[in-house]
Amino acid sequence: MSAKPAVTLPILPGATLGILGGGQLGRLFTLAARSMGYKVIVLDPDAASPAGQMADVHLQTDYSDRTALQQLGAACAAVTTEFENVPAASLVELARHCRVSPDASAVTIVQDRSHEKSWLRDKGFATAPFALIDNEDALEAALATTGTPALLKVSRFGYDGKGQARVDTLDAARAAFREFGGQPCVLEGFVNLQCEVSVVLARPPRQRHSGYLHRSRTRVGAA
Numbered sequence: 001m002s003a004k005p006a007v008t009l010p011i012l013p014g015a016t017l018g019i020l021g022g023g024q025l026g027r028l029f030t031l032a033a034r035s036m037g038y039k040v041i042v043l044d045p046d047a048a049s050p051a052g053q054m055a056d057v058h059l060q061t062d063y064s065d066r067t068a069l070q071q072l073g074a075a076c077a078a079v080t081t082e083f084e085n086v087p088a089a090s091l092v093e094l095a096r097h098c099r100v101s102p103d104a105s106a107v108t109i110v111q112d113r114s115h116e117k118s119w120l121r122d123k124g125f126a127t128a129p130f131a132l133i134d135n136e137d138a139l140e141a142a143l144a145t146t147g148t149p150a151l152l153k154v155s156r157f158g159y160d161g162k163g164q165a166r167v168d169t170l171d172a173a174r175a176a177f178r179e180f181g182g183q184p185c186v187l188e189g190f191v192n193l194q195c196e197v198s199v200v201l202a203r204p205p206r207q208r209h210s211g212y213l214h215r216s217r218t219r220v221g222a223a
Helices: 024-035 050-054 066-075 088-095 104-110 113-122 136-146 170-179
Strands: 016-020 039-043 057-059 078-081 130-133 150-154 164-167 185-189 193-202 213-221
Touching (some): 016 088, 039 050, 057 066, 066 088, 130 136, 136 170, 136 185, 164 170
Parallel strands (some): 016 039, 016 078
Antiparallel strands (some): 150 185
8 A cells, every 4th residue: 555645734924934045036035925924044155145135034154054054944944945056965954954845856957957958868858959078079079969050058057148158160169168167068959949938837745755846948949
């Protein structure tokens, strides 16, 4: 007989919510939460954090500061992250104290483009043609796979167009790879788009899996 899913009680107004990261999205979260009667604690190293300015408490310290993480986890009913570039180990530490969503396993995938692309491909999702680049010598064969023009993107810590370069030739790809310091990259081919769809997905908490809200932007190709 299979076990029944664990019951997760709703978090009601008056509770404290936490956020790792304090940018503009965190600010919107903070304003919405406080208007509904929640308290908010933001952990962000930036003294001028937009979310931190609106939060009840701003913990201005590194995302890996264990004392601050313990303080955050003890004070909050649940903690989320504003963006993917936070240490997964910090989410593991927080999960010892409170509900964390998304969990560390999900963040580990999405914060590394090479892992994310490979995960999607292995699960049967269609993607733009891509190749993983660990060294400069891999670029020639990769361009044969993706075609040109293509986008060279650093695997980690690139977002909102940062850590990306359009390349039309092998020489341009080599120059971009060197500019990125020779760090692991993903080379992506272009696709023809019919439209772009932005989707919000949510699922209820289930046993052994944290429920989470995920916003995804999907671009639909012509073919």
